Amino acid sequence: MMEAMRxxxxxxxxxxxxxxxxxxxxxxxxxxxxxxxxxxxxxxPEDSCIYARDGVCDEPRNCGLGTDSIDCDQACSENYHPGLxxxxxxxxxxxxxxxxxxxxxxxGGPGGHWESSILARNPDDASASIPRYYRVYVxxxxxxxxxxxxxxxxxxxxxxxxxxxAYTELGRLADQQGIIVVYLQAHFLExxxxxxxxxWYVFAQNWQPGDWPSNPDVDFVxxxxxxxxxxxxxDRTRIYTSGHSRGGAESVIVAFxxxxxxxxxxxxxGFTGVNKYQDRIRELNPARKVTGVLVHGVADTDVxxxxxxxxxxxxxxxxxxxxxxxxYYRLEGVTHQWQPQYNxxxxxxLSSRPLPLEMAAP
Numbered sequence: 001m002m003e004a005m006r007x008x009x010x011x012x013x014x015x016x017x018x019x020x021x022x023x024x025x026x027x028x029x030x031x032x033x034x035x036x037x038x039x040x041x042x043x044x045p046e047d048s049c050i051y052a053r054d055g056v057c058d059e060p061r062n063c064g065l066g067t068d069s070i071d072c073d074q075a076c077s078e079n080y081h082p083g084l085x086x087x088x089x090x091x092x093x094x095x096x097x098x099x100x101x102x103x104x105x106x107x108g109g110p111g112g113h114w115e116s117s118i119l120a121r122n123p124d125d126a127s128a129s130i131p132r133y134y135r136v137y138v139x140x141x142x143x144x145x146x147x148x149x150x151x152x153x154x155x156x157x158x159x160x161x162x163x164x165x166a167y168t169e170l171g172r173l174a175d176q177q178g179i180i181v182v183y184l185q186a187h188f189l190e191x192x193x194x195x196x197x198x199x200w201y202v203f204a205q206n207w208q209p210g211d212w213p214s215n216p217d218v219d220f221v222x223x224x225x226x227x228x229x230x231x232x233x234x235d236r237t238r239i240y241t242s243g244h245s246r247g248g249a250e251s252v253i254v255a256f257x258x259x260x261x262x263x264x265x266x267x268x269x270g271f272t273g274v275n276k277y278q279d280r281i282r283e284l285n286p287a288r289k290v291t292g293v294l295v296h297g298v299a300d301t302d303v304x305x306x307x308x309x310x311x312x313x314x315x316x317x318x319x320x321x322x323x324x325x326x327x328y329y330r331l332e333g334v335t336h337q338w339q340p341q342y343n344x345x346x347x348x349x350l351s352s353r354p355l356p357l358e359m360a361a362p
Contacts, residue, residue, distance in 0.1 A: 046066060046067070046069040046070075047067065047068065047069050047070055048067045049062070049063030049064065049067035049068045050063075051063055051068060052067065052068045052069075052070070052071065053068075053070055053071060054071065055071060056071055056075075057071045057072035057074075057075040057076070057084055057087050058071065058072075059072050059086065059087035060086050060087065065086060065087065068087075072084070072087040072088070075087070076088040100357065101147070102147050102235050102236050102237045102238075102354075102357055102360065103146075103147030103233045103234065103235060103236070104147075104229035104230070104232070104233060104234040104235075104236055104362075105233050106228070106229055106230045106231045106232045106233055106234065107230065107231065108144060108231065108232075109136075109138070109228075109231030109232050110138070111138045111140070111142060112137070112138060112140075113135065113136070113137050114135070114136050114138075115133070115134065115135040115136065116133075116134065116136075117131040117132060117133045117134070118131070118132055118134070118220070118223055118224050118227055119131060119132070119223070120132045120216065120219045120220040120223050120224075121214070121216045121219035121220070122216070123187070123201060123206065123207035123208070123216040124207070124208055125208070126208070126209070126214060130187075132184075132185065132187070132220045132224070133161070133184075133185035134161070134182055134183065134184050134185060134224060135161055135162065135165075135182070135183040135185075136180065136181075136182050136183075136228075137165065137171055137174055137180070137181045137182075137183075138180050138232070139174045139175045139178055139179065139180070140175070141175070141178045142178065142180065142232070143233075144232075144233050145233070146178075146233065147233055147234065147235035147236075147238075148178060148179070148180055148232060148233055148234060148235055149177075149178070149179045149180070149234075149235050149238035149239070149240070149351060150179070150180050150181075150182065150225070150228065150234050150235070150238070150239045150240070151170065151174075151179050151180070151181050151182070151239075151240050151241075151242060151347075152182050152184055152221060152239075152240065152241045152242065152251075152254075153168060153170055153181060153182065153183045153184065153242050153243065153247070154184050154186065154200060154241070154242070154243030154244070154246075154247030154248075154250050154251060155167075155183075155186065155198070155243065155244060155245075155247045156243075156244045156245030156246050156247055156248075156269075157197065157198075157199055157245060157246045158194075158197045158198055158199070159186070159198060159244075159245075159247070160185070160198060161183040161184060161185040161186075162183075164183040165181075165183060167244075167338055168242075168244070168338050168340060168343070169340035169343060170242075170340075170343060172343075173343045173344065173347055176344075177347060177351070179347075180228070180232060180234070182224070182228070184220070184221070184224075185198065186198040186199050186200045186217075186246075186247070187199065187200075187201070187216070187217075199246060200217055200243075200246045200247060200249070200250040201215055201216050201217045201250070202246050202249040202250055202253065202271075202275050202277075203275045204275070204276075212253070212257055212277075212280055213257055215253060215254075215257060217250055217253070217254060218253065218254050218257045218258055221241070221254050221258065221261070221262075222258055222261060225239060225261055225361075229362075235354075236355070236357075236360040236361065236362070237263060237354035237355040237356070237357055237360050238263055238351060238354045238355070239261060239262055239263055239355075240255075240262065240263055240264050240265065240266065240350050240351075241254045241255050241262055241264075241265045241266070242265065242266035242267075242268075242346075243266075243267060243268070243270065244268045244269055244270070244338045245268075245269050245270065245271075245302065245303055245336065246270075246271075247270070248266075248267035248268050248269055248270020248271070249267070249270045249271045249272060249275065249277070251265040251266060251267050251270065252265050252267050252270060252272055252277065252281075252292070252311065253277060255290050255292065256280065256281060256284055256286070256290055259286055259288065259290060259359075260355075260359060260360065260361045261360075261361050262290075262355075263291060263350070263353065263354050263355040264290060264291030264292055264293075264350045264353060265290070265291075265292045265293070266292070266293045266295070266346045266350065267292065267293070267294050267295070267308070267311070268295040268296070268338050268339060269295070269296055269297065269300055269302070269303050269308075269336050269337070269338075270294070270296075270303070270307065270308065270311070271303050271307035271308075271311075272307065272310060272311045272314060273306070273307050273310040273311075274307070278310050278311065278313075278314035279314075281311075281314040281315065281317075281318050282314055282317050282318050284318065285318040285319060286318075288355075288356065288359060289318075289319060289320050289321075289325040290320075290325070291325060291326065291349070291350055291353040292315065292320075292325070292326040292327075293326065293327045293328075293329070293342075293346040293349055293350060294308045294311060294312060294326065294327070294328040294329065294330075295308075295328075295329045295331070295339050295342055295346070296308035296328075296329070296330060296331065296334075297331045297332075297333070297334025297335050297336065297337070297339075298330065298331060298332050298333065298334065299332075299333050299334055299335050300334070300335050300336045301335065301336065302335075302336035303336060305330065308328065308330070309330075312326070312328050325353075327345075327346070327349055329342055329345075
């Protein structure tokens with residue numbers, strides 16, 4: 001009996017340390033004392049008890065607290081009696097997001113590096129879907145209770161997403177700033193004389209119908225964002241796009257075409273002129289100015305710096321104010337390369353300008 005009581009005390013102390021507080025009154029009765037910091041294991045799945053959903057609240061006699069949720073929620077709201085004290089106290093103590101809480105409060109996803117795919121819009125048939133691939137990095141500092149920013153990364157023409165972490169060094173930024181970074185894979189398709197390549201949909205004539213709102217990559221990001229919000233506690237006001245070259249162009253497109261989702265973009269050696277997206281920026285002229293950072297080398301022979309000059313001008317024409325809504329690092333002597341030395345500066349600017357919560361998608 002004494003050993004059982006000691007085991008119970010240790011269990012309720014772990015709950016208290018996690019800041020959940022569902023059995024405070026029980027711990028007071030049983031003599032819990034220590035409040036030393038400890039990481040709690042993953043939360044117990046709801047309705048995982050073998051007696052769940054039988055119409056009777058079986059917590060805590062036959063089921064662990066939180067494992068017969070539907071039955072106990074019903075009983076606590078309609079037929080409370082003293083025998084339900086523990087179950088109802090646990091239920092009331094589970095934190096719920098407030099109207100001012102930007103978090104998505106996902107159920108929990110894997111940590112570290114992992115990769116998967118998701119179905120998104122088929123560029124040739126809007127009624128069909130194709131698999132789109134991505135890699136995720138969740139830093140060790142990730143805390144499920146804390147809304148966490150999300151940064152998408154898109155590579156250039158022919159670039160596979162497995163090389164992007166080393167190339168951009170954004171994993172280091174993720175560790176320093178507590179960001180979930182997702183390296184997106186461009187669609188692998190036959191591209192004329194270039195053969196089969198990875199390439200983003202940055203020219204409107206490359207999909208059907210060829211209007212900017214139906215861009216397949218925008219659909220990819222929207223669907224993936226919904227998936228990740230269900231897995232992690234994503235800060236819905238701090239989701240950003242970034243990319244290099246064609247990926248830089250796509251980072252701008254996604255930010256402007258999904259303003260309810262994306263707070264801002266980082267475009268390195270990108271373009272908006274040759275694909276006529278500058279006209280689209282001027283046309284949209286959104287009331288809430290999309291935050292952006294442009295980085296481009298003057299010595300770039302692959303994508304002329306005139307492209308980012310044109311993007312900056314289009315932003316100005318649509319009411320964006322330099323240093324308030326966007327930054328432009330126009331670098332002498334720099335060629336067609338990602339510039340990791342500007343990662344921290346770009347992130348500081350973007351993250352300090354979140355999407356207003358009332359505008360953020362659920």
